[in-house]
Amino acid sequence: MGKKFTNPYISEMDNYKDIIITEKISNHPVKPFPDTQPLKSIIDIGCGSGNFLRKYAQNNPDFSFYGFELRFKRLVKGAIKFKKRDISNIRLIRDRAENIRDWIKEKxxxxxxxxxxxxxxxxxxxxxxxxxxxxYLTELFKLLKPTGHFIFKTDHPIYFQWTMDRLNIHDHFKVIEYSDDLHQSEYDKANIPTEFEQLFKGKGFPVYYIRSIVQP
Ligand SMILES: C[S@@+](CC[C@H](N)C(=O)[O-])C[C@H]1O[C@@H](n2cnc3c(N)ncnc32)[C@H](O)[C@@H]1O
Incomplete structure (x- = not known):
């Protein structure tokens, strides 16, 4: 009989309990952190191994960051990087992004x-x-403050158009910036590249970008 494969990263997650959250302690949203009110709170959905969060958090120690991710290896890799650099203002939540409202307080x-x-x-x-x-955009709207932003990046032109169409017909979002070639655009200066973005950039593919704001 073949040996059963157990993903070694599942047990490794236990070493990073201060960063990776796997279950809700009660029926309440995840405890805000740090204890003082953060200047801003940021979410990265499908954060991979957290390079975007790491770069953003490093320059903004007064902000709180939450990453949602399913893959154990990517979560552990992220937590290792944050620890190594003494970054303490990121929490990684191991759950489906579809359950985001179970974890995060409204507005x-x-x-x-x-x-x-x-x-x-x-x-x-x-x-x-x-x-x-x-x-899903409606669910995200409920989590965002009245001045909140929803930002989307992809290498996939059809998904870009799909998201643009959904934002444009949504009563509670207004597109304020977009580009079909982010790295050649005026928005590149403020951009923080992600792992996948760097891969696509390296291959010479354009990156599509949308920033929208909440409207009442
Ligand atoms: C293509 S990768 C992009 C990773 C990262 N955002 C980046 O730009 O480098 C998509 C990520 O989303 C995660 N993912 C896919 N579906 C998800 C879901 N329903 N909930 C949470 N994470 C999900 C995957 O595990 C994967 O790490």
Missing amino acids: SIDEIYVNFPDPWAKKKRQLKHRLVTRE
Whole structure:
């Protein structure tokens, strides 16, 4: 009989309990941190191994950062990097991004990023798996402060247009910046590249970008 494979990163997550949150202690949203009111609160959905969070948090120690990610290895890799650099203002939540409202308090977030989500584009029937839907945007709207931003980046032109269309018809979002070639645009200066972004940039592919703001 073949040996059963156990992902070694599952048990390794225990070494980073101060960073990686795996279960809700009670039925309440994740405890805000640091204890003092953060200047801003930021979410990265599908954060991978956390390079974007790390770079953003390093320059903003007064902000609180939350990353949602499913993959154990990426979570552990992220936590290792944060520890190594003494970054203490990031929490990684191991749960499906679809459950975000279980974790985060309403109207408490300044910026929500969806960076390079899986495009689910191989077959038409996969489209139902795309994270950005009208309903999901409504859930994110409920978490954002009245001055909040939703930011989306992708290498996938069709997902870019799909998200643009959904934002444009949504009553509670207004697109304020966009580019079909972020790195050649005026918005590149303020941009923080993610892991996947660097891969695509290296291959010479354009990156598509949208920034929207909440409207009542
Ligand atoms: C293409 S990668 C992009 C990673 C990172 N944002 C970047 O730009 O480098 C997409 C990430 O989203 C995660 N992911 C996919 N579906 C998810 C879901 N439903 N909830 C949370 N994370 C998810 C994947 O595990 C993967 O790490």
